[in-house]
Amino acid sequence: MSGHPSTYEPKYGATKWMDQRLPIIRMGADFMTYPSPRNLNYWYAFGAILTMCLASQIITGIILAMHYVPHVDHAFDSVQRIRRDVPYGWLLQPMHAVGASMFFFAVYIHMFRGLYYGSYKAPREVLWIIGCLIYLVMMATGFLGYTLPWGQMSFWGATVITGFFGAVPVVGESLQQWLLGGYAVDNATLNRFFALHFLLPFVIAALVGLHVWALHHAGQNNPIGVTEKTKADTLSFHPYYTVKDGFAVVVFMLVFAFFVFYQPDALGHADNYIQADAMKTPPHIVPEWYFLPFYAILRAVPDKLAGILLMIGAIAVLFVLPWLDTSKVRSMRFRPVAKWFFVIFLFFCFILGWCGAETPDNIAIKFGMKDVLDDNGAVIGEEAWGLNFTWLSRIATFYYFAYFLLILPVLGLVEKPKDRPESITKSVLGDKAHAAAG
Amino acid sequence: MSDAHTAKAHGETVDEDKRDFIYIATGAAAAAGVAALAWPLVAQMGKAADTLAAGSIEIDVSKVAEGQQLKMLWRGKPVFVRHRTPKEIAEAEGTDISKCPDPQTDNERLIAKPDGQLDPRYLVMIGVCTHFGCIPVGEAGEFDGWYCPCHGSHYDTSGRIRKGPAPKNMEIPDYKYISDTVIKVG
Numbered sequence: 238m239s240g241h242p243s244t245y246e247p248k249y250g251a252t253k254w255m256d257q258r259l260p261i262i263r264m265g266a267d268f269m270t271y272p273s274p275r276n277l278n279y280w281y282a283f284g285a286i287l288t289m290c291l292a293s294q295i296i297t298g299i300i301l302a303m304h305y306v307p308h309v310d311h312a313f314d315s316v317q318r319i320r321r322d323v324p325y326g327w328l329l330q331p332m333h334a335v336g337a338s339m340f341f342f343a344v345y346i347h348m349f350r351g352l353y354y355g356s357y358k359a360p361r362e363v364l365w366i367i368g369c370l371i372y373l374v375m376m377a378t379g380f381l382g383y384t385l386p387w388g389q390m391s392f393w394g395a396t397v398i399t400g401f402f403g404a405v406p407v408v409g410e411s412l413q414q415w416l417l418g419g420y421a422v423d424n425a426t427l428n429r430f431f432a433l434h435f436l437l438p439f440v441i442a443a444l445v446g447l448h449v450w451a452l453h454h455a456g457q458n459n460p461i462g463v464t465e466k467t468k469a470d471t472l473s474f475h476p477y478y479t480v481k482d483g484f485a486v487v488v489f490m491l492v493f494a495f496f497v498f499y500q501p502d503a504l505g506h507a508d509n510y511i512q513a514d515a516m517k518t519p520p521h522i523v524p525e526w527y528f529l530p531f532y533a534i535l536r537a538v539p540d541k542l543a544g545i546l547l548m549i550g551a552i553a554v555l556f557v558l559p560w561l562d563t564s565k566v567r568s569m570r571f572r573p574v575a576k577w578f579f580v581i582f583l584f585f586c587f588i589l590g591w592c593g594a595e596t597p598d599n600i601a602i603k604f605g606m607k608d609v610l611d612d613n614g615a616v617i618g619e620e621a622w623g624l625n626f627t628w629l630s631r632i633a634t635f636y637y638f639a640y641f642l643l644i645l646p647v648l649g650l651v652e653k654p655k656d657r658p659e660s661i662t663k664s665v666l667g668d669k670a671h672a673a674a675g
Numbered sequence: 676m677s678d679a680h681t682a683k684a685h686g687e688t689v690d691e692d693k694r695d696f697i698y699i700a701t702g703a704a705a706a707a708g709v710a711a712l713a714w715p716l717v718a719q720m721g722k723a724a725d726t727l728a729a730g731s732i733e734i735d736v737s738k739v740a741e742g743q744q745l746k747m748l749w750r751g752k753p754v755f756v757r758h759r760t761p762k763e764i765a766e767a768e769g770t771d772i773s774k775c776p777d778p779q780t781d782n783e784r785l786i787a788k789p790d791g792q793l794d795p796r797y798l799v800m801i802g803v804c805t806h807f808g809c810i811p812v813g814e815a816g817e818f819d820g821w822y823c824p825c826h827g828s829h830y831d832t833s834g835r836i837r838k839g840p841a842p843k844n845m846e847i848p849d850y851k852y853i854s855d856t857v858i859k860v861g
Contacts, residue, residue: 393809393825396807396808396809397807397808397809397825399808400806400807400808401807403808414721414722415720415721416720418720418721418722418723418726419722419723419726419750419751420722420726420750420751420752421750421751421752421808422751423726423751425723425726429720515748515751515752515753516746516748516753516810517810518809518810518823518824518825519824520824521824522809522824522825536826536840538840539839539840540840540842541806541807541840541841541842542842544840596827597826597827598827
């Protein structure tokens, strides 16, 4: 998986013997000595943090699968049993549930990092696309997993999401019932969701392997986006970045631990502690927080199929981003105009998340009060008026797509970038660079 | 094997026809095998025999009082049997359906009794919003019918979509009157 010439020399008889038969030690050694740009900041530690998250989810997930019962009559109770009766279940179940949120939290930072520093540009397009694929499989895994505790939000979330397939013209209903294995979300659905939820993390692990391979082959991007030219521009992955990443992982785990130990349910929804009931819809269905922006995009359109297509488009546009951004400059540090459009993009992503959590008809931004009239025109009270969440999400959705389809393509052609440093070393050491390089 | 090697060594020609036959026969058998196996792998996801079998229920509509709604689970979905008030019937029949997203008269949403008469009092429909499958709340919304709390779809007293993102009227299940007051759904 390493793109640099191997410097590994087997020292002992056994390692020499192994190196001729399966050079797996060499692969590990080359991985650890991979020359990484010397200017990576802490935003670059989220790759390691995400690896830790995936490992944590797989380990806790396999343990939970040993105690969980994927049946509509027992699923809800079995999760409660894990939390109350299974030794250390009180720790392992929240680690998995909170872990899902932490995983998405880290992946969003990782993605915004990539957007800001232009990590999707040549020669890293495939690296970026594999990353988008990982995110897509993560979303599927997260959704499937949320169904398993069989609470009200599990059930109704599954009903709404599988309803998307029903919107496909002509074959929609057949397709939806084929996915559900019945007329509605039921035992057959729960069983297959469990099987797929178990499978997909290993698909993610395989994709992560390809992601790292592509990273090491194309070379790592860095905050200034200038490709390394000399040995002085790089540092060995170990010990420099194993320690830096390790420190970031520990800090991240403090946040993780805070939620696991003190707020294990803060990131979930209280309604999921009510067992699934096919006869009663919760008054306010919301997905997990990490899907809220896409939920807002879905609801921004008054048409079912159009809403779904727009939501799919919001993810699909990420895959073609390398060809939408026309600027040759990678890092936004040297793009004085694009930087501000990026900040606005970040702002509207939060706005979309907010809209996704609220009732569409409610007022988001109050402009003032207005009189409420009865049928005869007499004033009977007053109410707030202003921009409601539907319109706010429309504005934010418009900007989301405009950023990718309009701003980045046009800006790359008209923006005058700032001068970039000659080399990474020069950007780090300034005028002392010559002495260091010599 | 050794014969072929010997033949080649002596500069004789390889029987290309024999090779082609083996390639094509193997390829064809593999393709047919993959196709034959793919179908069961796909079809197993569909509705199982027991799911299909648990398909019908009988409901005595006379037990539903005026202004009341009965909710029965049928094929994993709720069926609404609403005994409508005269006001609700009048609203349902008096609607100008040309403005409806999914135009249907109230009578088109009812099924005749054995004697051929329609009983507008009893509205039987699948109580599932046609948007994303939530269960609408009764006696709510801007048209006095049903309101879906998920994404704000308003249905009238005939279960027709009038406002909001849902594309269609609430579905009328496949049912028939097996006596004057008992219906069989499915």
